[in-house]
Amino acid sequence: MGTSTSSASPVSSPEPPAGTPDPSARPLSAPEASRRARTRRWLASWRRRDTRAAYAFISPWMVGFLALTAGPMAASFVLSFTNYDGIGATRSVGLENYRQLFEDPQVATSMANTLLFALMRVPLSMALALALALLLLRVGRAAGFFRTVFYLPVMTPSVAVGILFLLLFNGNVGLINTALGWVGVDGPSWTTDGAWVKPGLVLTTLWALGSTVVIYLAALRAVPQDLYEAAELDGAGRWQSFRHVTLPQISGAVFFTLVVNTIAALQTFDEAYTAFFGTSNAQTYSHEAALFYVVYLFQQAFQFMHMGYASAMSWLLFVIILVITVLQARLSRRFVYYEGETR
Incomplete structure (x- = not known):
C-alpha cells in the first residue's frame, strides 16, 4: 500500500484590513x-x-x-524706530523715539487734555443718548421720524462742526452767550479761556450722538414687557424698574457704546483742529487747552515732518487704547448681562 506524498503549498498570511496603520511606518508625534x-x-x-x-x-x-x-x-x-522725515534717507535710531515720548512735555499735556475730554464727553453723551432713547420709546409711531432727525447730525462733516463751534461759542457774538445773556448770565470766553475750551468742545460733539441713540432705542425695544409687569406686581416703582430691569437688559448695548465712544474720544481730532489750529486767526485761540493727542501727532507728522516720532506716538496711543479697552472688558463682567447666561 503506497502512500503518495504531495508537496505542501506555502500558507500566505492574510492581508491587513484597509485603514490599518503600517507597523513599519514611523509613529507620528502628537503635534x-x-x-x-x-x-x-x-x-x-x-x-x-x-x-x-x-x-x-x-x-x-x-x-x-x-x-x-x-x-x-x-x-x-x-x-517708529527710525528718523524718517518723508523725504530724506531713513536711519535707524532704535528706541530713541520712544524715549523722547516720555521727555516731551507736549506729549503729557496733549494726553492729559485728551483723557480729560474723554472723561467729560463719554458719560455725558451716553446719559443724554439714553434719555433721548427713553423719550423716543414713549413717542409711539412718531419714533421713526425723530430717530431720523437725531441721526442726521451724524452725517454732518466734522469740519463743519468745528466751524459751527466757533460760530456758536464765540465769546462776544456767539449764539450761546447771547442766549445766556437773555437770562442774565454772563457767558464765558469759550474759545479763548483754557478752562472752557474742552467743555465747549464736549457740548459741540454732543451734536452727533444719534448713532448711540439708535443703538439704545433698539436695545430698549428688545426688553421683554413681562419683566416690567412682574416688577410692577412686586411693587417696584419707575426708578426701581429702570435700575433692576431696564439697565441689566440693555447692559450689552451700554458696554458696546462705552467702548466705542471711549475709543472715539481718545482719537478726537477734526473738531479741535478745525476750530483751533486750522483757522486763519488761530493764534487768537488757546492752543494749550485744545492740544489733543492726535492733533499733536498730526503736527509732528505733517507739519514738522517727524514721521518716525509720529509713528511712535501712534503706537503709544494704540497701547493706551488697548489697555483701557481690556480694563473695560474685565470690568464688564460685573455689570453686563447676556440673555441665557447663568451667574
Whole structure:
C-alpha cells in the first residue's frame, strides 16, 4: 500500500484590513498628527462650494484690510524706530523715539487734555443718548421720524462742526452767550479761556450722538414687557424698574457704546483742529487747552515732518487704547448681562 506524498503549498498570511496603520511606518508625534488632521479638515472644507463662495465674498475686505490697515500698521511700527522725515534717507535710531515720548512735555499735556475730554464727553453723551432713547420709546409711531432727525447730525462733516463751534461759542457774538445773556448770565470766553475750551468742545460733539441713540432705542425695544409687569406686581416703582430691569437688559448695548465712544474720544481730532489750529486767526485761540493727542501727532507728522516720532506716538496711543479697552472688558463682567447666561 503506497502512500503518495504531495508537496505542501506555502500558507500566505492574510492581508491587513484597509485603514490599518503600517507597523513599519514611523509613529507620528502628537503635534504632527494634530497638524495633519487639521490640514485634512481644511482641505475637506475648502472643497465645499459654500466655503469657496464665502472666501470670494470676504476677499475684498481682506485685501482692503491688508492694504489699508495691516500694511500701514506694520510700516508705522518699523518707522517708529527710525528718523524718517518723508523725504530724506531713513536711519535707524532704535528706541530713541520712544524715549523722547516720555521727555516731551507736549506729549503729557496733549494726553492729559485728551483723557480729560474723554472723561467729560463719554458719560455725558451716553446719559443724554439714553434719555433721548427713553423719550423716543414713549413717542409711539412718531419714533421713526425723530430717530431720523437725531441721526442726521451724524452725517454732518466734522469740519463743519468745528466751524459751527466757533460760530456758536464765540465769546462776544456767539449764539450761546447771547442766549445766556437773555437770562442774565454772563457767558464765558469759550474759545479763548483754557478752562472752557474742552467743555465747549464736549457740548459741540454732543451734536452727533444719534448713532448711540439708535443703538439704545433698539436695545430698549428688545426688553421683554413681562419683566416690567412682574416688577410692577412686586411693587417696584419707575426708578426701581429702570435700575433692576431696564439697565441689566440693555447692559450689552451700554458696554458696546462705552467702548466705542471711549475709543472715539481718545482719537478726537477734526473738531479741535478745525476750530483751533486750522483757522486763519488761530493764534487768537488757546492752543494749550485744545492740544489733543492726535492733533499733536498730526503736527509732528505733517507739519514738522517727524514721521518716525509720529509713528511712535501712534503706537503709544494704540497701547493706551488697548489697555483701557481690556480694563473695560474685565470690568464688564460685573455689570453686563447676556440673555441665557447663568451667574
